[in-house]
Amino acid sequence: MAYERSENEVRLQRKLVPLNIVVCVLCLVSAISLLFAPLITINLSEVKDAFMEMMESEDGDYGSDAPDSDGIDIDFAVMFDVLFDDELSFSAIDLAKFANSDESAIIPFVVSKMDKIMDIMIIPIMSQTILDAFEEAGFDTEGVDYTALNEKFEAFNNVDSEEDMRAAAGDMIDEIARLVGGSIDSEGRTEVIETFVDLYYDTIEVTGGDFDIEKLLCVLASKGMELEEPVTSYKEFVEEFFAGGGDEETSEVFESLAMVDEALKVLAQGIFGMVMFSAIMWLVLFLFSLLHIFARNKRFVMWYVKLFGGIPWFIFGLIPMVAGGAFASMGEEMAIVGSIFGAITSATWISGVCLGLLWLVSIFWAFPIKHKIRKDRKG
Numbered sequence: 527m528a529y530e531r532s533e534n535e536v537r538l539q540r541k542l543v544p545l546n547i548v549v550c551v552l553c554l555v556s557a558i559s560l561l562f563a564p565l566i567t568i569n570l571s572e573v574k575d576a577f578m579e580m581m582e583s584e585d586g587d588y589g590s591d592a593p594d595s596d597g598i599d600i601d602f603a604v605m606f607d608v609l610f611d612d613e614l615s616f617s618a619i620d621l622a623k624f625a626n627s628d629e630s631a632i633i634p635f636v637v638s639k640m641d642k643i644m645d646i647m648i649i650p651i652m653s654q655t656i657l658d659a660f661e662e663a664g665f666d667t668e669g670v671d672y673t674a675l676n677e678k679f680e681a682f683n684n685v686d687s688e689e690d691m692r693a694a695a696g697d698m699i700d701e702i703a704r705l706v707g708g709s710i711d712s713e714g715r716t717e718v719i720e721t722f723v724d725l726y727y728d729t730i731e732v733t734g735g736d737f738d739i740e741k742l743l744c745v746l747a748s749k750g751m752e753l754e755e756p757v758t759s760y761k762e763f764v765e766e767f768f769a770g771g772g773d774e775e776t777s778e779v780f781e782s783l784a785m786v787d788e789a790l791k792v793l794a795q796g797i798f799g800m801v802m803f804s805a806i807m808w809l810v811l812f813l814f815s816l817l818h819i820f821a822r823n824k825r826f827v828m829w830y831v832k833l834f835g836g837i838p839w840f841i842f843g844l845i846p847m848v849a850g851g852a853f854a855s856m857g858e859e860m861a862i863v864g865s866i867f868g869a870i871t872s873a874t875w876i877s878g879v880c881l882g883l884l885w886l887v888s889i890f891w892a893f894p895i896k897h898k899i900r901k902d903r904k905g
Contacts, residue, residue: 532902535899535902535903538895538898538899539823542818542892543819545891546819547815549815549887550815550816550819552880552883552884552887553809553811553815554812556876556877557809557812559873559874559880560618560801560805560808560874561618561619561801561802561805562617562618562619563617563873563876564615564616564617564871564872565617565620565621565842565873565874566616566842566870566871567615567871567872567873568613568614568615568869568870570610570613571610571611571613572865572868572869573865574607575865578606609639609643611642618801618805621795622794622795622798624790624791625794625795630783630787632783632787632790633783633784633787636783637761637765640764641759641761645740645760648740648743649676650672650673652679653673653674653675653679654672656672656675657670657702660702660706665706665707666706667705670705671705674705675701675702678698681697681698682694682739683738683739685726685737688723688726688727691723692723694722695718695719699718699719725745725746728745728749729741729742732745732758736758740759740760741758744756744757744759744760745757748763748766751766753766800841803834804834804835804837804877807830807831807835808880810830811828811831814826831881835884838872838874838877839877839881840878842874843875844878849867850864850865850866850867850868851864851868852864
């Protein structure tokens with residue numbers, strides 16, 4: 527025989543309908559945000575600022591040019607802008623796609639950074655290399671600013687014909703002679719110009735007519751590496767170099783990056799599994815709260831969401847925030863670690879807010895009504 531409810535219980539059960547609707551909304555918002563909103567966002571520009579502060583405090587001003595061991599001035603502020611010029615952001619769904627794909631994540635990232643670095647550094651390196659060659663030939667290059675040659679090399683990007691190449695090469699030779707305080711005989715000058723003309727034709731033969739300093743150097747490097755298919759961009763060159771076109775040591779670096787990539791896929795699978803578990807808890811509660819809107823007894827339990835629903839927010843939202851403040855308060859030595867944690871943000875705060883609201887709804891709305899229903903049944 528079915529339990530006969532009192533009029534008071536029926537009235538109390540009706541009061542649970544809007545509560546169930548509110549719970550449904552909280553569950554859907556939380557589950558969707560966990561799966562599709564950015565799980566982790568790392569602002570690399572904040573990490574860059576922290577590294578710059580650390581380097582300046584330890585070794586001086588790296589915002590200006592600082593010579594490296596090869597005598598090439600490097601503007602570390604520019605270099606750091608290249609290395610930390612973007613924002614890393616991914617959702618749980620992004621992690622699942624990455625973990626189950628054959629594509630790499632870290633290798634394209636490294637290649638893209640090296641491509642940008644080469645674009646910045648290649649002309650200064652060429653200028654310094656030429657001056658070093660003249661120094662070995664007996665010319666006095668002490669105090670010579672190699673950056674004066676950079677503009678001459680940049681002119682090669684405007685070459686559209688053999689005549690342009692002869693003019694650009696001649697200007698470069700004259701500038702070198704001026705810088706080192708010497709002179710280059712007519713025969714030697716002509717020989718160098720003809721070498722550049724040959725390089726020009728070699729390049730446009732591969733590219734189909736396009737020419738700039740990047741394509742020239744890549745085609746030249748392709749010949750040196752004896753590649754079956756010449757490359758015409760720094761990006762292609764770096765990819766080929768890592769893939770085995772370079773020396774054995776470089777190939778090992780590429781293989782190491784591939785191993786790191788596989789480890790990241792395993793980590794991505796673990797993180798997605800954990801987030802998916804919490805999302806499932808929210809979806810189960812959504813299903814129960816939805817069904818109980820139409821059920822005779824509109825009460826249901828929600829302890830599993832209270833226990834497991836906040837795990838992603840705790841790991842990706844709360845811990846980085848607390849750790850960032852804690853490390854920042856430990857002095858300059860740990861400030862860099864604090865800055866790295868401080869650069870991490872997460873949309874799991876949405877789930878955290880939903881969890882907090884669920885607790886409030888449970889304590890101040892659901893519990894009093896359920897308590898009255900139990901009291902009414904006891905008579």
